[in-house]
Amino acid sequence: MKKIHPSEITPESVYLSRREFLKSMGIITGTAALLAACQGQIPGTATGTPSLKTATPSGQVVPTNGVTPTGDATPTVSPSSDELGDPLNTFEDITNYNNYYEFSVDKYAVAKLAEGYPTSPWEIQVGGLVNNPKTYSLDDLRAFEIEERIYRLRCVEAWSMVIPWNGFPLHKLLEEVEPKAEAKFVRFETIYDPDRMPGLSEPWYQWPYVEGLRMDEAMSDLTLLATGLYGKDLLPQSGAPIRLVVPWKYGFKSIKSIVKIDLVEAMPVSLWMAAGPTEYGFFANVNPNVSHPRWSQASERRLGEFGRRETLMFNGYEEEVASLYAGMDLVKNY
Numbered sequence: 333m334k335k336i337h338p339s340e341i342t343p344e345s346v347y348l349s350r351r352e353f354l355k356s357m358g359i360i361t362g363t364a365a366l367l368a369a370c371q372g373q374i375p376g377t378a379t380g381t382p383s384l385k386t387a388t389p390s391g392q393v394v395p396t397n398g399v400t401p402t403g404d405a406t407p408t409v410s411p412s413s414d415e416l417g418d419p420l421n422t423f424e425d426i427t428n429y430n431n432y433y434e435f436s437v438d439k440y441a442v443a444k445l446a447e448g449y450p451t452s453p454w455e456i457q458v459g460g461l462v463n464n465p466k467t468y469s470l471d472d473l474r475a476f477e478i479e480e481r482i483y484r485l486r487c488v489e490a491w492s493m494v495i496p497w498n499g500f501p502l503h504k505l506l507e508e509v510e511p512k513a514e515a516k517f518v519r520f521e522t523i524y525d526p527d528r529m530p531g532l533s534e535p536w537y538q539w540p541y542v543e544g545l546r547m548d549e550a551m552s553d554l555t556l557l558a559t560g561l562y563g564k565d566l567l568p569q570s571g572a573p574i575r576l577v578v579p580w581k582y583g584f585k586s587i588k589s590i591v592k593i594d595l596v597e598a599m600p601v602s603l604w605m606a607a608g609p610t611e612y613g614f615f616a617n618v619n620p621n622v623s624h625p626r627w628s629q630a631s632e633r634r635l636g637e638f639g640r641r642e643t644l645m646f647n648g649y650e651e652e653v654a655s656l657y658a659g660m661d662l663v664k665n666y
């Protein structure tokens with residue numbers, strides 16, 4: 333059996349009940365059979381986690397005014413690679429290969445379908461178990477100091493990119509609304525706009541798109557609310573005007589175009605947990621040693637590269653986040 337080509341990796345969408353798909357499309361492609369046949373060779377083949385420990389991502393923070401924090405007048409040029417030395421993906425790649433199911437399950441179709449999607453004015457309602465509930469306007473969001481963060485994005489489908497985001501840590505917003513002691517999780521919701529989002533007519537997902545984080549994950553300095561990339565405001569396909577970025581978790585946790593953030597006591601059920609509970613868990617930490625039921629997570633295809641590279645534990649952010657999961661069974665808590 334030949335090696336699985338990246339294009340043969342079953343996308344997340346296919347879980348949704350393969351039967352529904354086949355029924356609605358009236359066809360069966362060879363992919364399903366090929367994957368089923370290949371599956372046996374995958375689990376348990378992951379090699380040990382390479383330890384690549386260089387500068388921390390926070391070492392990558394560059395003030396957007398181009399001046400170094402020391403007050404040194406030398407302008408700082410944004411780095412062209414992540415802290416592991418791997419080059420940034422191009423703006424073109426980042427904005428033309430998108431998962432945004434509200435528009436389409438076709439990654440190459442999203443940019444066009446989302447073009448011109450109105451993202452101003454915009455409001456995010458922040459509430460639930462907080463002392464100071466607040467509705468944030470775009471101007472309120474602009475008041476946060478914007479940082480640049482170069483993060484790897486690793487999709488559960490086993491492709492990845494390196495993206496220079498602009499945004500601010502979620503904890504800064506949470507500190508403003510003052511979570512109550514009973515708040516244990518943060519629940520996020522994407523805008524639901526069936527008139528403008530053709531993908532919402534697909535009946536097999538429970539819209540709106542919902543995601544969640546445990547409080548300590550939400551408070552991590554790595555957890556970003558992104559408003560831009562490559563120094564430009566986010567385009568609609570990237571989740572304008574504001575989206576979450578959680579770089580040590582599979583990309584589906586990084587929910588786009590957020591309109592609601594609630595502090596809650598019970599673990600939120602995400603769209604993906606509802607769609608495929610045996611395939612998509614709440615934590616969704618990038619883990620090369622835990623296979624997806626239908627494919628290995630030991631390696632990935634970086635956009636713009638041929639061949640595959642090894643997937644890193646916690647997507648290479650082990651040093652920053654492993655302590656959040658001390659003592660937890662990462663196989664059970666997938």
Ligand SMILES: Nc1nc2c(c(=O)[nH]1)N[C@H]1C(S)=C(S)[C@@H](COP(=O)(O)O)O[C@H]1N2
Pocket residue numbers: 344426429430431432433434485486487488522541569570571582583584585586587588589
């Ligand atoms: N609302 C919403 N957010 C979403 C998605 C989606 O379909 N809808 N897809 C997720 C998935 S699976 C991934 S991999 C990332 C992709 O982000 P990108 O298109 O900016 O690379 O967005 C995540 N956020």
Ligand SMILES: [Mo]
Pocket residue numbers: 431486487488489582583584
């Ligand atoms: Mo994804």
